[in-house]
């Protein structure tokens with residue numbers, strides 16, 4: 299049985315070698331958050347476009363700027379002012395953050411390190427050449443490529459595009475992710491379930507996880523535990539870029555998802571992973587499309603999506619697969635978990651001291667959505683571990699949506 303790292307790498311390898319060039323579309327910078335860039339963005343001029351002061355203070359020539367020096371302040375330069383005159387001997391100019399440093403000045407002395415009497419400025423310390431100045435062109439040369447294809451557009455990347463006037467950005471279209479739940483017991487979320495029925499919460503969590511991963515969910519509803527119904531709805535799902543199924547992949551008599559996929563020509567790369575929850579997770583390629591059969595217990599569905607489906611969506615978005623958000627934390631309460639499988643336990647991490655502290659939450663197993671709704675991470679207990687004492691270092695997988 300594959301470890302979760304091996305299974306994840308298998309997904310990355312198999313999806314990676316099948317991705318066709320993605321369709322792209324122009325998107326306004328205001329609407330492009332989380333999309334993947336499909337073009338180069340170049341600087342429209344030098345950045346900064348002039349030698350820029352990074353402090354409020356006085357523009358000086360360092361040769362004159364010895365401690366105790368007295369310089370005559372002959373004017374001021376605000377951000378946005380055009381500077382014409384060069385600094386002359388024995389003088390300084392008051393300058394604001396973001397303003398252009400005049401010729402003849404090679405440092406800005408912070409206002410805090412000066413005292414002033416009328417138009418005479420007294421320097422308290424020596425100034426070093428270049429101090430508090432960002433030189434023209436030092437952030438980017440004119441026409442330099444500052445954003446490259448495949449980059450995910452977060453707030454900083456969007457600001458950089460905006461800075462150089464790239465208002466329309468060619469972006470990859472979001473991969474369309476078909477979501478198909480299965481199970482005779484599953485009813486619509488706006489229906490009143492019979493005593494032994496359950497509402498289709500997995501389609502809701504999966505759609506949310508698809509959105510967070512950068513995909514566009516296409517919710518196909520629910521298939522009954524019958525080969526014909528499954529086959530029909532799977533075929534519909536194969537029209538999209540990826541198909542994600544929930545349920546029907548365990549050992550039960552009515553777990554028919556693998557058979558239905560096989561009948562449609564699927565090639566499987568794994569159908570079990572050494573994790574709990576989520577062991578029966580299935581990954582294959584069916585008619586050229588990546589297909590995931592995730593176990594139906596809600597927490598299993600959520601964990602296996604994060605581990606295996608999210609990297610596929612990254613790749614299909616034209617980006618690299620992002621690393622799992624694994625972080626080291628200190629165990630706040632001793633743990634007694636022994637298993638041959640790696641465990642992903644709903645847990646809460648708190649940043650109280652310098653090191654994050656994590657506590658596993660009480661839960662009733664992989665059907666317990668309420669426990670996960672209190673969790674902000676999963677505590678990852680490696681396969682084979684017997685006991686973990688209080689204060690020991692453990693790995694946690696952050697829930698990207700709430701942390």
Ligand code: AMP
Nearest residue numbers: 479481497498499500545546593594595
């Ligand atoms: P399965 O993987 O099909 O054996 O399903 C395991 C359990 O997960 C079922 O008994 C249900 O309790 C639960 N389950 C299956 N599908 C869903 C769904 N779409 N939404 C919420 N829970 C589900």
Ligand code: MG
Nearest residue numbers: 480481545546
């Ligand atoms: Mg089922």
